[in-house]
Amino acid sequence: MNGFAEKFYQDFIQDDRWKFIVNGLKITLIVTVFALLIGVTIGVVVGIIRCAHDQQSGKELTGYKKVILNILNGLCHVYLTVIRGTPALVQLLIMYFIIMVSAKSKVLVAVLTFGINSGAYVAEVFRGGIMSVDKGQMEAGRSLGLSYVQTMTKIVLPQAFKASLPALVNELITLLKETSICGYIGLNELTRGGDIIRGTTFDAFLPLIGVALIYLAIVLLISYLFSFVERGLRKSDQH
Amino acid sequence: MISIKDLKKNFGDNEILKGISYEIDNGEKIAVIGPSGSGKSTFLRCINLLETPTSGKIFFNGEEITSPEVDVNRVRSRMGMVFQHFNLFNNLTIMDNITLAPVTLKRKTPEEAKETALNLLERVNLSDKADAYPSQLSGGQKQRIAIVRSLAMNPEVMLFDEPTSALDPEMVGEVLEVIKELADSGMTLVIVTHEMGFAREVASKVLFVDEGIIKEENEPQAFFNDPKDERLREFLSKVL
Numbered sequence: 001m002n003g004f005a006e007k008f009y010q011d012f013i014q015d016d017r018w019k020f021i022v023n024g025l026k027i028t029l030i031v032t033v034f035a036l037l038i039g040v041t042i043g044v045v046v047g048i049i050r051c052a053h054d055q056q057s058g059k060e061l062t063g064y065k066k067v068i069l070n071i072l073n074g075l076c077h078v079y080l081t082v083i084r085g086t087p088a089l090v091q092l093l094i095m096y097f098i099i100m101v102s103a104k105s106k107v108l109v110a111v112l113t114f115g116i117n118s119g120a121y122v123a124e125v126f127r128g129g130i131m132s133v134d135k136g137q138m139e140a141g142r143s144l145g146l147s148y149v150q151t152m153t154k155i156v157l158p159q160a161f162k163a164s165l166p167a168l169v170n171e172l173i174t175l176l177k178e179t180s181i182c183g184y185i186g187l188n189e190l191t192r193g194g195d196i197i198r199g200t201t202f203d204a205f206l207p208l209i210g211v212a213l214i215y216l217a218i219v220l221l222i223s224y225l226f227s228f229v230e231r232g233l234r235k236s237d238q239h
Numbered sequence: 240m241i242s243i244k245d246l247k248k249n250f251g252d253n254e255i256l257k258g259i260s261y262e263i264d265n266g267e268k269i270a271v272i273g274p275s276g277s278g279k280s281t282f283l284r285c286i287n288l289l290e291t292p293t294s295g296k297i298f299f300n301g302e303e304i305t306s307p308e309v310d311v312n313r314v315r316s317r318m319g320m321v322f323q324h325f326n327l328f329n330n331l332t333i334m335d336n337i338t339l340a341p342v343t344l345k346r347k348t349p350e351e352a353k354e355t356a357l358n359l360l361e362r363v364n365l366s367d368k369a370d371a372y373p374s375q376l377s378g379g380q381k382q383r384i385a386i387v388r389s390l391a392m393n394p395e396v397m398l399f400d401e402p403t404s405a406l407d408p409e410m411v412g413e414v415l416e417v418i419k420e421l422a423d424s425g426m427t428l429v430i431v432t433h434e435m436g437f438a439r440e441v442a443s444k445v446l447f448v449d450e451g452i453i454k455e456e457n458e459p460q461a462f463f464n465d466p467k468d469e470r471l472r473e474f475l476s477k478v479l
Contacts, residue, residue, distance in 0.1 A: 145316025
C-alpha cells in the first residue's frame, strides 16, 4: 500500500502532474462539445437534404429547385462516401498537415475534423430517423394545406429526433472517445496527458487506468443525463 | 364544384387510372366502391393532389388545380381528407392536432382555433381528450379526431379514404355516425368505402370503380337493386 501511495504521489501530485490530466480533460471536452455542435448541424442539414431528395424526386418539384436539390444531394453523397470511407485519424492528419497547415490552433483543427467527421454519421442516423416516421404523418400534414417545410419542422422532425436519440447519444460517446487520437497532432488532450505522465514517471498503470476511468465516468454521466431526456420525450407514447 | 376530366394516373408502367371523368356538385355525397386495387383510393388522392395525375384535368370551383402554377397548399387547405390509418400527429396532443393547421396557416388566432377545437370536440363527444396524445385513444376515437382536425380548417369538401377499414367492428358505428351527421349538415363528401349499407343510406350517388375506370354510376336505390354492369353484379353478389 505504501508503494501505491508513493506511485500516486509521483504520478499526480509531484510537480503538479495532475495538471496534465485536468488540462487534457478540458481540451477533450472542448473538442467533443464543439465538434458535436458542428456535427449535429451538418448532420441535420445533410440528413434532410438526402430525405427531401428521396421523397420529392419526381413529385411536385419542378425546374431550378429540382436541379438545386439534385446537386446538393450529389454533394452530400460525396461527403458521406469520403468521410465514412476513411479513418478519422487519417482525416485529422490530412487536416493538420495539408489543409490547415497555417492554422495556429490545434484545438480548432481537431474541432473541425471531428465536427466534419461526426456530421457524416449523424446525417445517416438522422436520415434513418426521418425514414422511420410513417409517411402518413407527412400526407396528413400536406392534406391540411401545410407546406412540406411546415410539416417537416412541426411533425416529422420532432418524431425523427426522438427516434434518433439513442443512436445520437451513441455517436456522442464515440466522438468523445475518438478525440483520444488528437495526440497524433501533438494536442495535449486527456489520453495524451496520461501518456506524458507515463513517459515522465515510467509508471504506466496509474496514469492510464486513471485516464480510462475518467472516460468511463463521462460516458456514464452522458448516458444517465440522456436517459432523462428520453423519458421526457416519451410522454407522447404512454398508454 | 369538382370537375374531373379524363384523369389518368400511372405508377411506373402500371396504369392505375385509365381515364376518369366525373362531376361532383355542391352538397353531393359520393360513395366510391370497388374491389381492392381498382384505383378508387388513387382516384380520391388525385382529387386533393396527394397523387399527381399523369394526365387529365381537375377543376375545383372553376379553377384548374392540376395546372402547374396552382398553389397546391391553398387548394388542399379547402379540402379535408380523412385517412384509413387516421394519421394523427403522434407528437402532438389532440388539441394541438386540431389547431396546428389553422394557426400555422394564420386562418385563426390560437385562441379562436382553440375555441373552435373545443366546440368540434364536443360535437364528437371527446372533450375530455383534448390534452391526451393519439397513442392513448382507441381507433374509433382517433378517427373521430381525424375528422374534427379536417373540419377545423372549414373545408368545402371532405374526402374519406376507407375511414372505417382499419377499425374494430364495434367502433365502425361511432365513426359512420359522425360522417352521417356531417352529410346531413350539407357538407359535400366523397367517401371510398366498403360499407355498402352506409353507401346506400347516405350517398346521393354511388360509383363503381374497377380496372381504373368508372364502370357504373347511379343513385343508391338503382345502383344496388338493379346493377347493369356484369362486373358490378358479381362484386355485389360477393359483398352483400
